[in-house]
Amino acid sequence: MRVFLLEDDDAISMGLKYSLEKEGYEVTNAESVMQAKKLWQRDCFDICILDINLPDGNGYDVCKFIKEKEDVPVIFLTASDAEVNVVMGLEMGADDYICKPFRINELMARIRTVLRRAGKRDVDVSAGDTTVEKLGNISIYKSEAKVTMRNEETGDETNVELTALEYRLLLTFCNNKNVVLSRNQLLQDMWDVGGDFVNDNTLTVYIKRLRDKIEQDPSNPQIIRTVRGMGYIVDG
Known part of the structure; x- marks a missing residue:
């Protein structure tokens, strides 16, 4: 399962990448709107985790760009739970949002929920006793x-x-x-x-x-x- 992570804070992006990879996800990280769009032009992903505030724009622009190319699930990371931010993200086509600071387990649970809603098989969902x-x-x-x-x-x-x-x-x-x-x-x-x-x-x-x-x-x-x-x- 391939995750596209857009986050310009090095500490957060490194920690998230480490935690996601430990759960079995393959993670590609971008730090700016420009870098995100370039990566999407040559690759494809199963789910996107997008920060809103970025050095050269915002996650809304990237969400719109992605949704125009492919209907991929999107989770927004936001430093504010203000209603305007939440509504704008959902209207852009986002599937969920999570406010900073957040717990890793909470994010993992939201990822699994969004993937199930999108009909995608999560890395932790398997038959038998492997889970x-x-x-x-x-x-x-x-x-x-x-x-x-x-x-x-x-x-x-x-x-x-x-x-x-x-x-x-x-x-x-x-x-x-x-x-x-x-x-x-x-x-x-x-x-x-x-x-x-x-x-x-x-x-x-x-x-x-x-x-x-x-x-x-x-x-x-x-x-x-x-x-x-x-x-x-x-x-x-």
């Missing part, structure tokens, strides 16, 4: 961003309510089974577009909160295990 990861009695349904815990005695599953950063931390462990992750590696992976600053002390808090929610005995964790002097590991 479900198992960690002990924990099940992670990636296509729904949902986590459940199975009761060992009854076999019943209950939802585990995680914050966006807790969920991202769990996914990081899930995607690196049998690999010892250092605290520095975990900190680098917990970048957040919403502006949440995660330092070493905050990471300790998040790991504790996550263990409290998914471990049978948080004082003796069996899912997220500590490797002394090195970091943490989750067994495959």
Whole structure:
């Protein structure tokens, strides 16, 4: 699934590209209206994420240009949720909008929704068990961003309510089974577009909160295990 990203802020564009590629999307990034139009003249994409305020124009112009060529889903990034901005974007043919600052998980959910409405197959939507990861009695349904815990005695599953950063931390462990992750590696992976600053002390808090929610005995964790002097590991 190919994503066209138009964003002139380097920090945001790099973070978004990194997060989208981790979810399996192929991302092409442009930083200006001129560059965006040149890319569209020689390539095609499945969905567009467009910033509104750009150095040589605005995302509305690019949206109009794209819609004249092809009916591709568009999500606007806007620094303001003022009604005039929202209405103008929707009248231009946009399918959705999201206000800065935003959570990565929220954007991912909106992308999946827009792709489903457009009849396009999302990277996370597949048959079988490939969208479900198992960690002990924990099940992670990636296509729904949902986590459940199975009761060992009854076999019943209950939802585990995680914050966006807790969920991202769990996914990081899930995607690196049998690999010892250092605290520095975990900190680098917990970048957040919403502006949440995660330092070493905050990471300790998040790991504790996550263990409290998914471990049978948080004082003796069996899912997220500590490797002394090195970091943490989750067994495959």
